[in-house]
Amino acid sequence: MTKFLRKANVWVLGTTILAAAATVNAQQAQTPDQVLAPPAARPQPDRYVVGQARPVPPAGSQVIDLTLEQATDLALEKNLDLKAQRLAPQAVDYQLQAARAAFNPRFTTSYNYNNSSQPNNSTLETGLTTISTKRQTYNGSVNETLPWHGMGYTVSFNNNRTASNQVTSLLNPNYSATLQASFSMPLLAGFKIDQTRNSLRTTTIQRQIADIQLQASIENTKASVRTAYWNLRQAIEQIEINQRALDLANRLFEDNKIKVEIGTMAPIDTTQSESAVATSEQQLLAARISWQTAELALKRLLASGPEDDIYKQTLNPTERAAISVQAADIPSAVTTALAERTDLVQSRKNIESSRLGLELTKDQTKPQLDLTSNYNLAGQGGQRLVQGVRQEGGYRDALGQIGSVTNPTWTLGFNFTYPLGMAAAKANYARASIQMDQSLAQLKAQELNVSQEVTNAGLAVENSYKQYLAAQKSREAQDKNAEAQQTRFDVGMSTNYEVVQALQNQTSARLSELRSIITYMNAVAEFERVQRVGR
Numbered sequence: 001m002t003k004f005l006r007k008a009n010v011w012v013l014g015t016t017i018l019a020a021a022a023t024v025n026a027q028q029a030q031t032p033d034q035v036l037a038p039p040a041a042r043p044q045p046d047r048y049v050v051g052q053a054r055p056v057p058p059a060g061s062q063v064i065d066l067t068l069e070q071a072t073d074l075a076l077e078k079n080l081d082l083k084a085q086r087l088a089p090q091a092v093d094y095q096l097q098a099a100r101a102a103f104n105p106r107f108t109t110s111y112n113y114n115n116s117s118q119p120n121n122s123t124l125e126t127g128l129t130t131i132s133t134k135r136q137t138y139n140g141s142v143n144e145t146l147p148w149h150g151m152g153y154t155v156s157f158n159n160n161r162t163a164s165n166q167v168t169s170l171l172n173p174n175y176s177a178t179l180q181a182s183f184s185m186p187l188l189a190g191f192k193i194d195q196t197r198n199s200l201r202t203t204t205i206q207r208q209i210a211d212i213q214l215q216a217s218i219e220n221t222k223a224s225v226r227t228a229y230w231n232l233r234q235a236i237e238q239i240e241i242n243q244r245a246l247d248l249a250n251r252l253f254e255d256n257k258i259k260v261e262i263g264t265m266a267p268i269d270t271t272q273s274e275s276a277v278a279t280s281e282q283q284l285l286a287a288r289i290s291w292q293t294a295e296l297a298l299k300r301l302l303a304s305g306p307e308d309d310i311y312k313q314t315l316n317p318t319e320r321a322a323i324s325v326q327a328a329d330i331p332s333a334v335t336t337a338l339a340e341r342t343d344l345v346q347s348r349k350n351i352e353s354s355r356l357g358l359e360l361t362k363d364q365t366k367p368q369l370d371l372t373s374n375y376n377l378a379g380q381g382g383q384r385l386v387q388g389v390r391q392e393g394g395y396r397d398a399l400g401q402i403g404s405v406t407n408p409t410w411t412l413g414f415n416f417t418y419p420l421g422m423a424a425a426k427a428n429y430a431r432a433s434i435q436m437d438q439s440l441a442q443l444k445a446q447e448l449n450v451s452q453e454v455t456n457a458g459l460a461v462e463n464s465y466k467q468y469l470a471a472q473k474s475r476e477a478q479d480k481n482a483e484a485q486q487t488r489f490d491v492g493m494s495t496n497y498e499v500v501q502a503l504q505n506q507t508s509a510r511l512s513e514l515r516s517i518i519t520y521m522n523a524v525a526e527f528e529r530v531q532r533v534g535r
Contacts, residue, residue, distance in 0.1 A: 053240030055291065057314035064310075068229050068319045071302060075225045076218065078304040085217040089210040096207055099200040105144040112137045124168045133164045147197060150190040154182045161395070171382035172390075177398040179377045187414075189366040198360045205353045209346050216342040219533040221301070226525055228298040230518045233317040235291035237514050242287045245507040246280035252499060253277050276500040283507075321517045323468060326524055330458035336531045337454045338447055343534030347446055351439050354432075361432045365425040368417035376409040377402045450534070457527040464520040471509070471516040478502070478509035 057063050076082065114135040120128045141156035158180070163173035186194070253273040259265035295315055303310050338344065381397025383390040401407060419425075485502035488494035 053236045055236050055239075055295075055314050055316055061312065061314045063316050064313045065316050065318045066229075068226065068317070071229050071298070071317075072222055072225050074302045074310075075221055078308070079221055079301055080304065082217055082221050085214055089207065089214060092203070092207045092210045096200075096203045099196075099203045102196045102200070103145055103147045105142055107140070107142050109140045110137070111139075122166075122168075128165065131164065131166055133162065135163075136161045145196060147200075149185060149192075150194050150197075151183070151185045153184075154180075156180045159395075159398075168385070170385055171380065171393070172385070174382045175380065175395040175398045177379045177395070177402055179402050180374065181376075182372070182374045184370055184372045186368065186370050188369040189364055190368070191363075193356075193360050193363050195360065198356055201356050202353045205349050205356075209349050212342050212346050212349070216346075216533040219342075219529060220535065223525065223529050225298070225301050227522060228294065228301055229317050229319070230321065230522060232291070232294040232298050232315060233319065233321060234514055234518050235287065235294040236317070238287040238511060239284065239291055241507055241510050241514075242280065242284040245503060246277070246284050248503050249273065249276040249280045249500070252503070272500050276504065279504075321514065321521060323465075323517060323520060324524075325465065326461070328458035328461040328527055330455055333458055333527065333531050334451050334454050337450050341450055341530075341532060341534055344443075344446060344450060347439075347443050351436070351443060354436055354439055358429075358432045358436050361425075361429045365422055365429050367422070368415070370415045372411075372413045372415060374409075374411045377405060378407045378409070450530075454527075454530050457523070457530045460523040461520070461527050464516065464523040468513070468516040468520050471513040475506075475509040475513040478506040482506040 055063065112135075115132070116135075117130050117132045120131050122131070138159040139156065141154060143152065143154040145152045156179075158178045160176045161173055162176075166172065185191075253270065253276070256265055256270045256273050260267050260270060298315060299308075299310050302308075379398035379401030381393050381395055381399075381401070383393050385391075482502040482505070485494050485499050489499045
């Protein structure tokens with residue numbers, strides 16, 4: 001049966017060629033105004049529409065349709081790099097809490113017990129050979145550094161109980177209590193700003209920078225997903241286009257072999273079509289390798305780990321690569337980028353932090369003059385020895401003396417320190433001033449680079465659209481040329497080599513048009529991105 005069909009195909013093709021030759025002879029007898037009827041056996045041209053291709057999954061893999069929006073949402077939810085970046089603001093929050101904790105009150109308590117024995121060396125205690133003393137102390141204090149002008153205070157409450165076997169002690173047991181308050185404040189260096197307060201200010205700025213960096217990471221992740229998405233779409237389309245080119249090359253090669261069998265073509269003439277088949281197979285293999293690479297790149301952005309199910313699936317980007325013409329307003333875009341772009345905002349925040357550090361360094365060039373003051377209240381109580389008799393008394397007596405301000409003591413003082421020449425502080429300030437000037441100059445250079453980058457991105461939008469129009473015209477011309485070459489070949493007016501070349505040119509034009517569409521779409525998205533964030 002197969003042999004019979006083979007002979008039938010040869011007979012049909014021979015009849016078609018003879019009919020075509022007769023048609024050519026008839027055409028020579030007709031006037032130029034008469035139209036040549038197309039051969040009935042001529043194959044229809046391949047009219048492929050970009051965007052219809054689907055990936056061929058490996059065995060056991062499931063195809064998952066994915067829009068660009070869905071891919072972006074998956075990346076924002078599962079991308080590991082983005083998850084790590086989201087933790088950065090939380091880490092700075094803890095740094096900020098630590099900086100604020102420097103101004104929290106600190107409470108300190110202590111308890112001590114001491115039991116001592118010493119040989120008696122007193123003529124008043126003639127009946128004792130050893131003097132035993134038991135002492136207990138109960139102390140507590142609160143100190144705090146205030147967030148204003150470097151002020152600080154300490155309040156301490158100290159208590160002591162001493163008991164001895166000495167019969168001549170005035171108070172036994174003896175209770176003593178002391179309430180003390182101290183205050184200090186710098187009057188020159190450290191009055192306006194100090195290291196602790198500056199750390200709080202700079203950490204607050206670092207928290208803002210962490211938010212800016214997170215925003216930039218989110219936008220850059222979106223851009224990476226967009227690029228990987230369209231690269232995968234392009235790779236799938238390349239497979240489809242190369243597969244169609246291979247099918248056409250195989251069909252032409254099979255037709256030529258039939259012509260060789262019926263004697264209308266020399267065997268050597270099949271070399272071109274056979275070479276075209278080999279070239280198409282090689283291009284198809286390269287396209288499949290590129291597809292695998294592009295798919296892995298997109299999965300890497302969407303996966304939450306090596307064990308993610310997405311690695312077991314085959315992704316099919318369903319978004320159509322369609323042109324939406326947008327005007328690139330470059331001057332307005334440059335203005336927006338200079339005012340809002342994240343890397344510039346971050347640089348300005350860093351300069352603001354450096355300016356605060358410069359302010360601290362300048363303050364340290366002043367001499368040190370500190371105000372200190374103390375106020376003490378003391379009390380004492382216990383069983384008092386009066387004319388050989390112990391009278392009742394205790395800890396309440398000591399507290400009563402403190403409450404009645406019986407024994408106040410206060411001091412006021414100034415401490416002045418001046419390193420001669422202040423050479424080290426002045427050198428540090430000069431170095432910090434130079435670093436500030438460098439940062440400002442670097443910001444100007446960065447603004448210039450951003451302006452250039454935005455301008456180039458805007459020009460890329462305009463140029464890529466022009467390239468798309470040129471690619472579209474080229475593809476339309478190559479489609480017509482391939483169709484015309486096939487028509488001419490069917491009637492014997494074109495060679496096998498010319499048909500192969502036309503098909504190859506048609507494939508190249510289709511790939512070029514697809515690349516130009518995706519390039520334009522990426523250029524538009526990149527133009528919008530560079531106005532908001534930097535890499």
